[in-house]
Amino acid sequence: MIPTHHFLIVSAALFSIGLAGFIGRRNLFIIFMSVELMLNGVNLSFLAFARHLGDLGGHVFTFLVIALAAAEAAIGLAIVILIFKNAGAAAQSDALSVDQYQALKH
Amino acid sequence: MHPAFFYLLSFVAIAAALAMVTQRHPLPAAFALVLSFLGLAGVYALLVAPLMAILQILVYAGAIMALVVFVIMLLNVRDEDLPREPGMPWQLGAGFAVGGVFFAMMVDVLSKYNSSPVTVSELSRAYGTSATGEPLFGGIATVGQVLFLKYTFPFEVISVLLTVAVVGVVVLAKRRI
Numbered sequence: 116m117i118p119t120h121h122f123l124i125v126s127a128a129l130f131s132i133g134l135a136g137f138i139g140r141r142n143l144f145i146i147f148m149s150v151e152l153m154l155n156g157v158n159l160s161f162l163a164f165a166r167h168l169g170d171l172g173g174h175v176f177t178f179l180v181i182a183l184a185a186a187e188a189a190i191g192l193a194i195v196i197l198i199f200k201n202a203g204a205a206a207q208s209d210a211l212s213v214d215q216y217q218a219l220k221h
Numbered sequence: 222m223h224p225a226f227f228y229l230l231s232f233v234a235i236a237a238a239l240a241m242v243t244q245r246h247p248l249p250a251a252f253a254l255v256l257s258f259l260g261l262a263g264v265y266a267l268l269v270a271p272l273m274a275i276l277q278i279l280v281y282a283g284a285i286m287a288l289v290v291f292v293i294m295l296l297n298v299r300d301e302d303l304p305r306e307p308g309m310p311w312q313l314g315a316g317f318a319v320g321g322v323f324f325a326m327m328v329d330v331l332s333k334y335n336s337s338p339v340t341v342s343e344l345s346r347a348y349g350t351s352a353t354g355e356p357l358f359g360g361i362a363t364v365g366q367v368l369f370l371k372y373t374f375p376f377e378v379i380s381v382l383l384t385v386a387v388v389g390v391v392v393l394a395k396r397r398i
Binding site: 118121122123127129130138147151162167168169171174175177182186187188192197199208210214 | 224227231234235238239241242244245247250251254257258261264265267268269270272273276277280281284285288289292293295296298301302303304305306309312313314315316317319320321323324327328331332333334335336337338339343344347348358359363364367368371372375376379382383385386387389390393394
């Protein structure tokens with residue numbers, strides 16, 4: 116029998132790796148995927164607590180988080196495509212950098 | 222279930238996640254993230270969550286990551302499109318320092334959660350078993366009942382959120398409506 120806190124430590128590790136990627140990288144896609152990784156770390160702890168307590172509420176919230184991630188992927192990737200096209204029209208290099216987000220201000 | 226499966230699968234998930242954040246090009250990073258999600262799906266199955274394991278593979282590793290890979294290939298990302306990250310080892314090291322502090326704090330809190338979990342036989346008694354004796358906990362029938370009877374309002378809210386997302390993407394993608 117694997118103790119519950121081992122699952123929780125794996126979920127904390129995944130969340131921390133996602134946090135490190137979110138802070139430390141400048142590539143739009145990597146930042147986006149780091150957010151997905153953080154959501155998955157949270158999902159794992161929801162399921163670990165659901166198993167620990169014998170309560171299905173954690174499964175329901177994992178389901179909702181997956182739906183949320185799908186919505187986030189749709190909107191996030193649309194914004195990435197727009198930023199990339201915008202930077203490409205201005206013939207800028209490093210079109211996938213987070214610095215291109217300043218184009219959203221105008 | 223042998224405990225080695227858990228350690229193997231979580232090692233795959235964490236190693237692939239580390240490979241994801243250190244890649245320069247997003248395409249190998251996306252494939253590493255798919256591998257991480259597949260390892261996580263195995264961990265979900267070990268947690269008696271068969272429906273969530275299948276959804277993780279179908280929706281996350283299948284649909285969402287396929288969309289990400291599709292967009293990366295559609296944009297035809299060349300080397301000069303990638304941000305120049307001369308300070309990447311330093312920046313990523315700083316990120317890992319912040320993440321490491323956060324991880325240490327969470328481990329300190331979470332390792333107190335070592336009371337014994339509900340046993341599988343108790344789960345079977347509470348949620349019933351299938352004809353072959355498998356617990357119904359975490360299957361489609363039991364999760365669906367809880368979702369539609371107890372968590373109806375969050376379910377409806379998430380459906381509104383998905384509608385808003387679809388409308389938002391169309392507004393973003395079409396300049397003139």
